[in-house]
Amino acid sequence: MNKTTFRISQMDCSSEEQMIRMKLEGFDEVKQLIFDISNRKLEVYHTTDVEDIHQAIHELGLKDELKGTEEAELPIASDDEAQQRKILWWVLGINFTFFVVEMTTGWISNSMGLIADSLDMLADSIVYGLSLLVVGSTAIRKKKVAKASGYFQMALALIGFSEVLRRFFSDSETPLFRFMIIVSVFALLGNLVSLWLINKNQSKEAHMQASAIFTSNDIIVNGGVILAGSLVYFLNSKWPDLVIGGLVFAFVIQGAFRILKLSK
Structure with missing residues (x-):
């Protein structure tokens, strides 16, 4: 068994991880992929x-x-996959719930900040969903789901x-402004819970590290909306x-481009 190490300079979240996994899915000689997103390895x-x-x-x-x-010898697969998937389902549920809440209250309160934040939540939900819902599917189906989600x-x-x-x-x-601040505070609390769940797992695997990065970015966005409401x-x-x-819309568009890369 051979182990080849790559440095991937532009691999900074699970979108790039999924791109690589899909690209190498048809290679029978590839037995395992281990991602270290924080070190781009x-x-x-x-x-x-x-x-x-x-x-x-x-x-x-x-x-x-x-x-x-x-x-090198092939590493033994982690035995806590079920726990990781359970945590990611919780994070997915929190993100999608606040997508609905923020989108609704954003239109009611006339706040583009809340609406944009809701789409940021949706963007993360799509990435988590792509990782969880199409596990075991064919590469063609995965690419179709990614393409539809990205567009x-x-x-x-x-x-x-x-x-x-x-x-x-x-x-x-x-x-x-009251809607902006109150709803964003609850979204912030939801993301803090998500980050706590992810960190509690103490996993070094790429998809869990990427989820922590996504959630940390969401917390920053929540703080931005709270600041905007105060102003x-x-x-x-x-x-x-x-x-x-x-x-925030600019970040969501950038995320959509990343998802669309998965369909190529």
Whole structure:
């Protein structure tokens, strides 16, 4: 058994992990993949030469670098997979619940910040769902699900971004800051619970590390919406809400592009 180590400079979340897994799914010689997202490292355990594997990874355009190949024994699979999946289902449920809550209250309160944050929650839900719901499916089905999810997220984000622009150039109402702050505080608490569940598992596996990164980013976004709501109150202006909404929509669009890469 051979172990080849790659450095993947642009591998910073589970989207890139899924891209690599799908790309190498048809390689019978690949026996196991071990991801270290924090260090941008991938270890491939395989039985034949690495040239074809390296070429497949290189085609993804993630700035890969082959660090070396050595003989090694195949690692024993982790026995806590069921616990990890249970935690990810909880995190998925929390994210999707707050997507619905924030989208609804965002329209009621006229807050683009809440609407954008809801789509950020949806983006994470899609990534978790892709990892959990299509396990064991064919590569073709996985790519179809990724493509549909990516386009759906892209469409919602573009509609939201266009609404931000419309409100910038029109006399739209000032959002209800109380809704922004209260709902975002609850979303923040939900993400803190998610992060606690993930960290409690103490897993070093890539998908759990990526989930922690996603959730930490969500906490920052929640704080941004709370800050925007406070500024709306003190300035009696719609601009803080539109600025934070536009920034979050930009991140959601970037996430949609990453998901769409999975379908290629």
